[in-house]
Amino acid sequence: MKSTSIGRFQLSLTAAVIGATLSMLALPTAAQQAMQPMAIERATILSKPGVFGVFTMFKLRPDWNKVPTAERKGAADEVKKLIEKHKDNVLVDLYLTRGLETNSDFFFRINAYDLEKAQAFMREFRSTTIGKNADVFETLVGVTKPLNYISKDKSPALNAGLSSATYSGPAPRYVIVIPVKKNAEWWNMSPEDRLKEMEVHTTPTLAYLVNVKRKLYHSTGLDDTDFITYFETDDLTAFNNLMLSLAQVKENKFHVRWGNPTTLGTIHSPEDVVKALAE
Amino acid sequence: MKSTSIGRFQLSLTAAVIGATLSMLALPTAAQQAMQPMAIERATILSKPGVFGVFTMFKLRPDWNKVPTAERKGAADEVKKLIEKHKDNVLVDLYLTRGLETNSDFFFRINAYDLEKAQAFMREFRSTTIGKNADVFETLVGVTKPLNYISKDKSPALNAGLSSATYSGPAPRYVIVIPVKKNAEWWNMSPEDRLKEMEVHTTPTLAYLVNVKRKLYHSTGLDDTDFITYFETDDLTAFNNLMLSLAQVKENKFHVRWGNPTTLGTIHSPEDVVKALAE
Amino acid sequence: MKSTSIGRFQLSLTAAVIGATLSMLALPTAAQQAMQPMAIERATILSKPGVFGVFTMFKLRPDWNKVPTAERKGAADEVKKLIEKHKDNVLVDLYLTRGLETNSDFFFRINAYDLEKAQAFMREFRSTTIGKNADVFETLVGVTKPLNYISKDKSPALNAGLSSATYSGPAPRYVIVIPVKKNAEWWNMSPEDRLKEMEVHTTPTLAYLVNVKRKLYHSTGLDDTDFITYFETDDLTAFNNLMLSLAQVKENKFHVRWGNPTTLGTIHSPEDVVKALAE
């Protein structure tokens, strides 16, 4: 079991949006950084803005059962080597959903400074033994941005609250990915009104800093969603309560997509995921 | 035919929510219990909070007809042994839907204190003869919680009503599973207003304690539904009337999902289900 | 060509609901009758309450074309024998939709006093030559109930109108099945207001007693629909006009499902349907 450390928790699901749009002309430094060749370091890439996230959910075809056992058993090693080959370009996480989801058996989260590099990795995966025997059920593409709504300037008390506690539970065993899309009424609200609703949204979530890790990717125009929200936890009842508290604020009235699909999986090393599916 | 006894009937479909969210910081004992190694005892696991329920609907592929008869006939024994192997981790129920449903031929309900254990069982099932020849059509994941709205404290008269009658019909032959999702308007109502609507919801259902058994799982954030409602009955006309009475209260105006799919099956032992499909 | 006689026309599509829910505690005699072993007599079973209807739409797979001709030709006889075997348990109607529908080539209507018996028949059909080569596209399950809204007590004039004319056209050649689901606003109306709207709904339909036969099954909670409406006619322009008159009343504003799918087929003996598909 792998303990994924997320350098910096982004509590507010959509907090980064307004600032980004207001400061968009001053911001392209993030995009420029994305072009710089740099070795992939987990803690760094998971805390930077301007990083692309590609989530790809796969479902094994029935033919997978007919692949000779030896070839199936070799699949984990093949994937391990592919990850090694691309280690200077992408950070690869692989999760197991078989048994918990209808439409997927496993899914990737690829983090990359350059989206073309993420595409290259996913394309090569499709030519591996397991990749050739799996169908893509869902792909979500997003990019990280600086914290926006609940920033030091705009909402100092809540911003401090977000730093007042860190995850202190057991190593997370579960991962949840939930795409979020908001309607035109939300986007047509003034930045001040959206900030206000995001503060109401954020307040009840402080209590869950200790048992749920979170990360946010922005997707408007890159995919048919506005955000990809990513969570890790070891306490699914706490997570259920966190989601209920987010359902109970006014911001929820502006959602046109919240899930669809919600993807729930377990956290393992990439090799262990492939091995579990090759049994 | 198997008579499934549910230790404690949870009449109100959504009654457990408010209490759970209000007391969430005090509640993690349930989640901690889930980690304890304990033998699976049907009456106990079906009455505890903090228990995960995984519902998985399967449809046999046409290739199933081409599996040699002997192998097909052996499938029931194979499933029986798998259930035996996992008996300290999960409680397994298996139901027959072929002939009554479009998209499934059978479905599992797995109850487990630890969700990873349920995943492990379902994953291994996929490698059995029948599992390899079936597609997953639907998976629903939820967790049980203490009774909430109609509790002794908040609604004493109705709470007493819920204990005033118990199932007295013939052993149920039918099972129905109905996912339920509520809109943002519902979740934005005050707890008091939701309690009031749940009381209106509960009143007409008391008459059906004698002929319909019920159980509730909570799913917000774990799946694209808020609740999984599970029913057993021998009187489908009474069940139809119960559902009509629930359609006629104001709470129904807040549903965005009520069914889709509604799954109706018959109750048998796991072996009998597999045998019926192997004929 | 077979002339299907429906013992008693139920003009009002949803007329039976209110009475049934009001008298639900006194009603279980219908469910009890369903348990009685009794020979299946067409006119009787088609006029009783407490009878289950299972509609199953099938589409032949491309592989059907590869089944050896002799085997395909024998399929009609095989289905005939299966119907004969189950004749004490279920009434079987089979209709031809190939050429008129996208997603089905034929469909069954099974009437049974005991739903498990209908399931058993449909399950065994799946093991026949034609059943093994067909996919289920849609299954609808419902139960008949006594006339409700337009009863002698509540709406005597319209009730008399319903008996004032009977079908007098040529033997119907066409069958139409349309599922109907109503929204929460409808079910939250008072019984008096719903009765009033059902009277407005019923009035313009009296003119079509002479050329359209109708039958109603109730499905709330048994399936993702509230009603299954079944029609036979030889005059499709008249049927189109009947449906337009039902579109023009206020009740239509409460529909959330009216069709989806609408299924239009032709009426033949079961053997002739299978023979037509085996050509």
Added chain:
Amino acid sequence: MKSTSIGRFQLSLTAAVIGATLSMLALPTAAQQAMQPMAIERATILSKPGVFGVFTMFKLRPDWNKVPTAERKGAADEVKKLIEKHKDNVLVDLYLTRGLETNSDFFFRINAYDLEKAQAFMREFRSTTIGKNADVFETLVGVTKPLNYISKDKSPALNAGLSSATYSGPAPRYVIVIPVKKNAEWWNMSPEDRLKEMEVHTTPTLAYLVNVKRKLYHSTGLDDTDFITYFETDDLTAFNNLMLSLAQVKENKFHVRWGNPTTLGTIHSPEDVVKALAE
């Protein structure tokens, strides 16, 4: 390239409805005519009321590429012979959509006085070489009715306008089929109010009589649409402008389906369509 002549242009998409429903008891002569054995004459059948239209969209399966070339080449002749065989029962048009549509490669429009005859043709087509290698993606069934809203009596000026110009462009090379469904609010409007909106709908369309041919089938209750609108043109920019003008009138606010699918194809003889697909 075939020049399809439509005997009588029906400009108003829904103009025929009110009159038909008001005069429904006097109308069955059209249905009776449908029973009369009569040779199929293109100009006649395309101008009569009481004629059934069956639209069937087909997509070739990948296996089509594996059919031996000679067999594929013979497919056009086989279809030609089938059309010849049924020439006294149905009028057959076949259009090419491969390259312009996602879900179809070709589609049929069958006109028949007797719907069972159209079913028989489509059923036999399914047993031809090309029919066996194609999946049905969409079927739409409708019936023609006399002009209704914009009649000589109700709207004399516009009715005259409809006769004031005829198609004068090059032989149409393109065909477009668009199903239309209206909501309960539309059907609950008074006939006078609907007539008024249809007049507003009709006025801007007069300018397009010269470059777009149109035909209307009524489908309420026969299929999950209210109308099938059929167009032929050689000027797709003009057609785009016609559709924009129809989008800009109040009637458009009552549409719940307008397209889904919109089908765009090219006009050829049936043999040329099959030949093009057999290359």
Added chain:
Amino acid sequence: MKSTSIGRFQLSLTAAVIGATLSMLALPTAAQQAMQPMAIERATILSKPGVFGVFTMFKLRPDWNKVPTAERKGAADEVKKLIEKHKDNVLVDLYLTRGLETNSDFFFRINAYDLEKAQAFMREFRSTTIGKNADVFETLVGVTKPLNYISKDKSPALNAGLSSATYSGPAPRYVIVIPVKKNAEWWNMSPEDRLKEMEVHTTPTLAYLVNVKRKLYHSTGLDDTDFITYFETDDLTAFNNLMLSLAQVKENKFHVRWGNPTTLGTIHSPEDVVKALAE
């Protein structure tokens, strides 16, 4: 990597509509031009009105992996020759989406003065090695029109703004295609009110002329969308910000489709796309 030059940027997504509909009787010259035989010149065809655009998204079937390596390797050359053969009829662009999209691996954009010519190319592609092993997931058909809302006459200041800056970033590596459909309320607004909203829509987009290229096709009546919006960029964070700014204007409240699918791919020569998929 290929640098696609778009002769004239059309900033406003829907700016061309009103003018086109108002001047429709005077406009057919564009349609007439479409008939003229003329060699295809990239800069010219990409800047003219009356040009048809056909977008076709393809997904390789699993069988593609079983095609012998030599045959797969030859696919790029085969596609190159097909493009050469049709070079006097169509302009062909091919993009790579594998790794970034769920339902496609590559997609075509065909520009043609005559739609039948585009159909002919796409039809012949289906008979190539790669075409025979791919399924169509989406087809979008549209036509270019003269700029409308933000014209020199109607909105001179903004029209000048559109010419005040040109793309100055690195050669675009990414392509995005987003279909747009507006509701009946939008189309029922007066031309003046729509112009006003398009001005509000256009203002915040001027800042992105330097880093996002755009092109617009009109589809009402030709397909189930009103517009096809096409973008090229090298800065996806800027593109995300551009889309957010378009989400924040009132015009967004009238969208019923904005994406579904959003297609994101990378820009290469056609041969490189096929080679990448043949590896």
